[in-house]
Amino acid sequence: MPALAFVLLLAFLPAETVSGRYNPKAAISSPVVGPQQVYGLINGSVTIKCFYPPTSVNRHDRKYWCRESATGCITVVSTNGYTAPGYQGRVSITNYPQAEHFQINISALTAADTGTYQCGIGINGRGLSHKVSLDVSEGPHIPEGAELFYVKLHGSVTMSCSFGDNSASMRKFLCKMEKTSCRTIVDSSGDVDKDYIGRVLLSNEELPGSFSIVITQMGWEDSGLYLCGVGVYGEQGETKQLDVHVYEEANSPQRTLTVTAVKGGSATFQYNYIPIKKSSEKYWCKWRNNGCARIIDTSGFVSGLYEGRVAMYDSPVNYTVTVILNQLKESDKGYYWCMTDEEKEQQSSAELKIIEGEPGLQGKKEVEARVGSRVDLTCSYGCKYYSYQKYWCKWSSTSCTPMLATDQSQPGPDVTCDTDNKTVILSFNSVAKTDEGWYWCGVKRNGLLGETMAVYLWVTEDAGSSTNRNLDADPELLNVDPPGHTKSDFIPQERASSDAGVPSADASGSSEQSHGPNALVLSLSCAGAVLLILVVAFVVFKYRQLKRSDLVSVGSYRTNISMSDFGSVKEYSATNNTCVQESQETRIGEDELITAAAPPESTAETKKAKRSSKEDADLAYSTFLLTASSKAQGGTGGDSTALAVPPPAWEDQI
Amino acid sequence: MKSSLLLCVALAVSLGFVLVAGYPEDSGDDEHVLVNNKCQCVTVTSKFVPSKENPGEEVLERNIRILVPLRARENISDPMSPLRTTFVYRMTELCKKCDPVEIELGGEIYKAQQSTSCNEPETCYTYNRDKCYTTTFPFSYHGEVKKVQAVLTPASCYAD
Numbered sequence: 001m002p003a004l005a006f007v008l009l010l011a012f013l014p015a016e017t018v019s020g021r022y023n024p025k026a027a028i029s030s031p032v033v034g035p036q037q038v039y040g041l042i043n044g045s046v047t048i049k050c051f052y053p054p055t056s057v058n059r060h061d062r063k064y065w066c067r068e069s070a071t072g073c074i075t076v077v078s079t080n081g082y083t084a085p086g087y088q089g090r091v092s093i094t095n096y097p098q099a100e101h102f103q104i105n106i107s108a109l110t111a112a113d114t115g116t117y118q119c120g121i122g123i124n125g126r127g128l129s130h131k132v133s134l135d136v137s138e139g140p141h142i143p144e145g146a147e148l149f150y151v152k153l154h155g156s157v158t159m160s161c162s163f164g165d166n167s168a169s170m171r172k173f174l175c176k177m178e179k180t181s182c183r184t185i186v187d188s189s190g191d192v193d194k195d196y197i198g199r200v201l202l203s204n205e206e207l208p209g210s211f212s213i214v215i216t217q218m219g220w221e222d223s224g225l226y227l228c229g230v231g232v233y234g235e236q237g238e239t240k241q242l243d244v245h246v247y248e249e250a251n252s253p254q255r256t257l258t259v260t261a262v263k264g265g266s267a268t269f270q271y272n273y274i275p276i277k278k279s280s281e282k283y284w285c286k287w288r289n290n291g292c293a294r295i296i297d298t299s300g301f302v303s304g305l306y307e308g309r310v311a312m313y314d315s316p317v318n319y320t321v322t323v324i325l326n327q328l329k330e331s332d333k334g335y336y337w338c339m340t341d342e343e344k345e346q347q348s349s350a351e352l353k354i355i356e357g358e359p360g361l362q363g364k365k366e367v368e369a370r371v372g373s374r375v376d377l378t379c380s381y382g383c384k385y386y387s388y389q390k391y392w393c394k395w396s397s398t399s400c401t402p403m404l405a406t407d408q409s410q411p412g413p414d415v416t417c418d419t420d421n422k423t424v425i426l427s428f429n430s431v432a433k434t435d436e437g438w439y440w441c442g443v444k445r446n447g448l449l450g451e452t453m454a455v456y457l458w459v460t461e462d463a464g465s466s467t468n469r470n471l472d473a474d475p476e477l478l479n480v481d482p483p484g485h486t487k488s489d490f491i492p493q494e495r496a497s498s499d500a501g502v503p504s505a506d507a508s509g510s511s512e513q514s515h516g517p518n519a520l521v522l523s524l525s526c527a528g529a530v531l532l533i534l535v536v537a538f539v540v541f542k543y544r545q546l547k548r549s550d551l552v553s554v555g556s557y558r559t560n561i562s563m564s565d566f567g568s569v570k571e572y573s574a575t576n577n578t579c580v581q582e583s584q585e586t587r588i589g590e591d592e593l594i595t596a597a598a599p600p601e602s603t604a605e606t607k608k609a610k611r612s613s614k615e616d617a618d619l620a621y622s623t624f625l626l627t628a629s630s631k632a633q634g635g636t637g638g639d640s641t642a643l644a645v646p647p648p649a650w651e652d653q654i
Numbered sequence: 655m656k657s658s659l660l661l662c663v664a665l666a667v668s669l670g671f672v673l674v675a676g677y678p679e680d681s682g683d684d685e686h687v688l689v690n691n692k693c694q695c696v697t698v699t700s701k702f703v704p705s706k707e708n709p710g711e712e713v714l715e716r717n718i719r720i721l722v723p724l725r726a727r728e729n730i731s732d733p734m735s736p737l738r739t740t741f742v743y744r745m746t747e748l749c750k751k752c753d754p755v756e757i758e759l760g761g762e763i764y765k766a767q768q769s770t771s772c773n774e775p776e777t778c779y780t781y782n783r784d785k786c787y788t789t790t791f792p793f794s795y796h797g798e799v800k801k802v803q804a805v806l807t808p809a810s811c812y813a814d
Contacts, residue, residue, distance in 0.1 A: 055784060056784075056810070056812050056814060057783050057784055057809050057810045057812075059812075059814075060809050060812045061809040062809070122783075122809075250784070258758075260758075
């Protein structure tokens with residue numbers, strides 16, 4: 001018993017198609033569709049339009065209008081050229097293959113014409129037909145038949161109704177006829193039926209009291225009788241009947257009805273349209289209960305909230321409009337419509353769903369750069385975009401203009417996908433203020449645009465911070481290296497020694513004062529002055545060296561003494577020069593007293609020089625050198641033997 | 655005993671689901687099309703009807719409609735072949751869905767075939783309106799017999 005029950009249950013399953021498409025019998029039973037009830041006046045005329053799926057065979061096949069009788073359906077008129085006797089001259093049949101319908105005109109109606117007819121394709125009675133009931137009456141007023149709409153599956157329909165000026169202020173609505181009542185689909189107060197959310201738009205027309213309704217993504221269950229009207233159904237107000245039929249066209253390209261995109265990534269919408277007039281104004285908007293909020297259009301308008309996020313590409317060649325929206329947030333989900341201002345063109349819609357996940361393109365979203373500097377915008381793509389074309393473009397409200405960029409990865413013969421070097425770089429050698437703005441990195445394949453990523457480039461002016469200036473100035477000073485190795489030793493040591501706060505060596509001074517745009521100029525001038533001094537010192541030094549003078553360190557300078565002509569050379573090489581000088585002074589004698597006076601001063605000076613400016617230090621050094629040389633010369637008079645030998649040796653050394 | 659009871663309960667629950675879910679907004683005569691085979695001219699539709707034993711309940715009813723073309727030839731592309739006298743209809747073959755269907759996986763659209771063994775050629779009993787059928791026949795002209803191509807279904811053979 002349970003097994004049997006299970007088998008029964010399983011029998012339910014094949015009832016649903018795998019794709020879940022609801023395929024009703026109406027889809028296959030009568031693809032030819034026409035009005036159900038036609039009213040005519042005696043001696044008047046009537047026009048019957050019968051629609052059919054626009055396949056090749058349907059367009060070329062025989063079309064007929066026949067009258068039902070006991071023996072079958074007897075042809076009244078057909079496209080093969082036959083007209084039944086009794087109908088000569090008052091009935092005609094015309095095929096409009098481009099408009100997917102054929103038309104039957106009957107004039108000079110009589111009461112005998114009342115009856116059941118069939119309009120169809122092919123051979124009578126084979127089922128490819130539609131039953132029409134014709135009612136010819138006398139009365140001055142005849143009820144208006146329903147307006148017929150023949151809509152492709154997943155397509156859209158535009159229905160317009162007008163009810164006179166006085167109904168301009170009344171509530172406008174569209175409802176679908178059901179067994180017992182009329183279910184409101186949409187009305188002018190913003191109420192939308194749940195099955196139609198995102199799919200229906202009611203908009204007022206220019207004439208007061210007239211409005212139009214657009215329904216997109218028509219499904220099988222949307223077929224049926226509708227009423228558009230003003231007021232309230234069942235109570236006061238006027239209504240108009242609309243008969244909507246959905247047909248399926250085999251081999252029609254499946255349009256994207258739902259776009260699923262990752263949060264933070266981008267979504268691409270493609271809308272197909274059949275243009276009547278070329279290059280019409282199109283705009284893209286987000287569906288709301290009481291209208292559609294415009295986001296971007298072909299004239300260059302972009303809504304402020306979507307600045308840098310959306311781009312629209314119109315391709316008149318293959319009649320598609322592509323819209324890309326990136327930097328997606330949760331709140332972006334909803335329905336987006338591509339509309340045109342002209343009627344009769346296909347308005348289409350797509351639903352956007354946001355899911356969690358990682359976007360396929362990664363990179364820094366905001367980049368800051370200074371004017372004139374070099375900046376690189378990088379965009380890393382995953383392995384899934386290995387075979388796609390990558391591009392960078394600059395976003396503007398009209399379009400995104402492509403820019404030259406380099407793709408780091410080399411397409412090689414290897415099969416593996418190495419994620420390390422998968423980047424596309426957009427480089428600016430010298431960025432200008434006009435380069436500021438949104439830049440998009442994107443992929444495309446076969447002309448179809450794929451994912452994108454947006455980056456904003458900030459360009460700041462030259463008013464930099466103080467620390468920046470210093471860092472720039474100091475390397476420049478270091479770079480202004482004078483040729484001697486010793487000089488470079490001087491400078492860092494000088495700075496190190498003087499950074500205890502002793503004022504005004506120019507170099508140290510420049511490192512301390514730093515504000516304003518003139519800092520650079522100032523530091524450059526200081527550097528120049530220092531360079532001059534250094535050159536002078538170098539010259540003097542070299543001069544002294546030529547004259548066999550020796551380097552003596554002042555303060556913490558490195559001592560490089562090779563004074564073998566002095567007796568007290570060892571003492572000299574000792575660190576404390578003052579002691580050495582004093583001892584020498586006392587030894588040398590009276591001559592030196594005069595000059596000896598100088599040394600104490602000079603020593604004192606040299607002592608001071610340790611702490612004072614570099615100039616003084618150099619002066620002190622120079623004086624010391626002078627005294628040292630005089631001492632040496634004086635010394636030769638004293639300890640001649642000791643000194644006699646070294647000078648030649650010294651000279652040799654030199 | 656317990657397991658069968660459980661099974662029954664599960665069945666009842668799922669039946670309930672099917673019945674409830676099966677009610678669309680306006681529960682009219684919703685007949686679903688299961689098979690629409692133009693080659694053998696068979697349509698199978700299903701709908702819910704009140705059960706005969708218990709009118710309060712609804713059961714699933716399948717309607718199978720077969721149009722047998724009695725004047726068809728063994729080979730529909732050859733009008734000179736003998737008349738066909740044997741017509742075989744197999745539900746498994748009719749219920750096969752060999753047309754590729756577009757499905758969405760991970761944001762990309764793929765075309766997939768829903769049934770296996772779709773490569774076997776189908777013997778057709780009648781013409782498919784969307785296909786063009788031609789044949790060659792010997793045409794005698796000025797004593798010369800030529801093989802001339804002729805169209806069997808003119809309406810389907812237009813270029814556009």
